[in-house]
Amino acid sequence: MDARDVPQSARSLAELFQRTAAARAGQIALRDSGGAVELTWREYAERVRRIAGGLASLGVRRGDTVALMLTNRPEFHLVDTAVLHLGATPFSVYNTSPSTQIAHLFRNAGNRVVVTERQWVTTVGAAGGAVEHIVCVGGEAEGALTLADLEARRPEGFDFEAAWRAVGPEDLATLIYTSGTTGPPKGVEVEHRAILACLRSGLDLPHLGAGARGGRLVSYLPDAHVANRYFSHYLAMAAGASITTVADLKTVAQVLPAVRPTVFLGVPAFWYKVQTALTQAITAQSGVRRRLATWAMGVGRAAADRRASGRVLPAHLAIRLAAADRLVLRRLRARVGLDEADAVITGSAPIAAGAVRFFQSLGIELCEGWAMSESSAGGAINRPGEIRPGTVGRPMRDVEVRVAADGELLLRGPTLMRGYRGDKERTAEAVDADGWLRTGDVGTVDADGYVTIVDRKKDLIVNSSGKNMSPANIENAVLVSCPLAGSVVAVGDRRPYVVALIVLDPVAAQALAPGDEDTAVLARLPEVRTAVEAGVARANATLSRVEQIKEFQILPGPWTPGGAELTPTNKVRRQVIAERYAAEIEALYRR
Numbered sequence: 001m002d003a004r005d006v007p008q009s010a011r012s013l014a015e016l017f018q019r020t021a022a023a024r025a026g027q028i029a030l031r032d033s034g035g036a037v038e039l040t041w042r043e044y045a046e047r048v049r050r051i052a053g054g055l056a057s058l059g060v061r062r063g064d065t066v067a068l069m070l071t072n073r074p075e076f077h078l079v080d081t082a083v084l085h086l087g088a089t090p091f092s093v094y095n096t097s098p099s100t101q102i103a104h105l106f107r108n109a110g111n112r113v114v115v116t117e118r119q120w121v122t123t124v125g126a127a128g129g130a131v132e133h134i135v136c137v138g139g140e141a142e143g144a145l146t147l148a149d150l151e152a153r154r155p156e157g158f159d160f161e162a163a164w165r166a167v168g169p170e171d172l173a174t175l176i177y178t179s180g181t182t183g184p185p186k187g188v189e190v191e192h193r194a195i196l197a198c199l200r201s202g203l204d205l206p207h208l209g210a211g212a213r214g215g216r217l218v219s220y221l222p223d224a225h226v227a228n229r230y231f232s233h234y235l236a237m238a239a240g241a242s243i244t245t246v247a248d249l250k251t252v253a254q255v256l257p258a259v260r261p262t263v264f265l266g267v268p269a270f271w272y273k274v275q276t277a278l279t280q281a282i283t284a285q286s287g288v289r290r291r292l293a294t295w296a297m298g299v300g301r302a303a304a305d306r307r308a309s310g311r312v313l314p315a316h317l318a319i320r321l322a323a324a325d326r327l328v329l330r331r332l333r334a335r336v337g338l339d340e341a342d343a344v345i346t347g348s349a350p351i352a353a354g355a356v357r358f359f360q361s362l363g364i365e366l367c368e369g370w371a372m373s374e375s376s377a378g379g380a381i382n383r384p385g386e387i388r389p390g391t392v393g394r395p396m397r398d399v400e401v402r403v404a405a406d407g408e409l410l411l412r413g414p415t416l417m418r419g420y421r422g423d424k425e426r427t428a429e430a431v432d433a434d435g436w437l438r439t440g441d442v443g444t445v446d447a448d449g450y451v452t453i454v455d456r457k458k459d460l461i462v463n464s465s466g467k468n469m470s471p472a473n474i475e476n477a478v479l480v481s482c483p484l485a486g487s488v489v490a491v492g493d494r495r496p497y498v499v500a501l502i503v504l505d506p507v508a509a510q511a512l513a514p515g516d517e518d519t520a521v522l523a524r525l526p527e528v529r530t531a532v533e534a535g536v537a538r539a540n541a542t543l544s545r546v547e548q549i550k551e552f553q554i555l556p557g558p559w560t561p562g563g564a565e566l567t568p569t570n571k572v573r574r575q576v577i578a579e580r581y582a583a584e585i586e587a588l589y590r591r
Helices: 003-009 013-023 041-057 074-085 099-109 118-127 147-152 160-165 192-203 206-212 226-239 249-259 268-284 287-308 315-336 353-362 424-430 471-481 506-512 519-523 526-540 574-580 582-590
Strands: 028-032 038-040 065-069 089-092 113-117 133-137 172-177 187-191 216-219 242-245 263-266 343-346 366-370 400-403 408-412 437-445 451-456 485-491 498-504 549-555
Touching: 013 041, 013 074, 013 160, 013 192, 013 226, 028 041, 028 074, 038 041, 041 074, 041 147, 041 160, 065 074, 065 099, 065 118, 074 089, 074 133, 074 160, 074 226, 074 242, 089 099, 099 118, 099 172, 099 187, 113 118, 118 133, 133 147, 172 192, 172 226, 187 192, 192 206, 192 226, 206 226, 206 263, 206 343, 216 226, 216 249, 216 263, 226 242, 226 263, 249 268, 249 315, 263 268, 268 287, 268 315, 268 353, 268 471, 287 315, 287 353, 315 353, 353 366, 400 437, 424 437, 451 471, 471 485, 471 498, 471 526, 485 574, 498 506, 498 519, 498 526, 498 582, 506 519, 506 526, 526 549, 549 582, 574 582
Parallel strands: 028 242, 065 089, 065 113, 089 172, 113 133, 216 242, 263 343, 343 366, 498 549
Antiparallel strands: 028 038, 172 187, 400 408, 408 437, 437 451, 485 498
16 A cells, blocks of 8 residues: 555544555564664554553543653553543643643543653652552652553553544644744644645645655654654555654764665754854865866756756756766765655744745755644645745645635645644634634745745834834844844834844854853853854845844853743744843843
């Protein structure tokens, strides 16, 4: 059976998993990047059976919820899938969440079981709620069962086969808790039917279908985010791909060349760092090597631009491209670890069009996409050969996108959520009677169906002259042009001009000033200030006059995902930042 047909006919993710596990029994399903764990689909399925039985012995039944607070490791996939087979609902908690926020999630979800690691047992215990059992992965902890203990339990009368066959399309597959940029996280209820519909749409895309079927995936982003669940966990179930888990986010760049994924999702910050590293590597070369690399990138860019405009490559350009690819470009792709990737995707936040064009020059078709937790990762995406930098592509199969009168993008399709858990009022505000989801994004849809995101509806800067601007556009310009910038926040609402708060990327800053590790010290160094100033100037050259940054302040930082300034998915908490750094902002306008 073609992988594209499997989500079509399966009633649940449990059924989807069982079909794939049977068809791919002897092939590798799960491994960790360190090589300590490697499981075939047969072994994966057997562990799922045992864990499901153990959970059933703790009283987990259809309709219950189970919390997971884990790093990226094979056990996440084992436990999450086992919970699905019971008709229960697994959901993930960001590892950076404090006990107070975890308590809110547990109250909303009503879970009695938590699966976590020893380092968070105390944090989870302090959250309280209705939790009765804590399962500890990777070691022992006081007051907790080990995963081995759980697997050894044998519930009397438990029928695993009957349990998973009873799971239906309307059962909840997961809860995705939103990042909470404007308030407490909302629990997005995602049904099996929505994930299956999203898998159908994804596998219908030739590049994603080709890369996923029996391919190689990398799991390194938080599983509390719908994107990582879709592009590793669920996609593997549908297409029989193998998953390599990466516990330490900092090692992803080293892992990619070893895994050589066939499908890979990166966030903009990752692509900017890769772009900077490759650019510096080319610049560091001399003589013939440098001229050859520069020539090859130019040929790649010319070919990409021509294809983007729908024109056929003339014979002379095709010949030069083949030579450039043989001599330089394929080696650069291999260096990144994406030389065998069919689908290379960027999402989670807007990416600068210049970065997309840079990777196109390498022969890497960086396909920007757009979706939401509320749409179960279903939305719009660019396709290889049809990429229009600056857009998020065209809607996926069965997904509709239109623009409301006020410019807000509306989305409708079978991938939409059931609603926000325990919050009918906010559910009604988000989805209207005709099934259109108010995305909160302002954008456009052109005559060819390409969707362009302008900004978040509530994030637009309207200066004192009434000019509307996208802070994300300004911030991305700086992130592309200034390698030292880790986070950038543009400010200018009801102000005469734009200013910016900049937090350093610790690694890049330390490379400029070896020996200093404290970002507060680095922020005060004259050479760092000079380098950032040059980066801002380069960014300003790409912006309209009204968007240009007139003043900036380097903050001591660091800002960490899940901290006061950033959500766990690295989105800036603008209101919090505006309040916390009010004095610094006012000082910029007094200069």
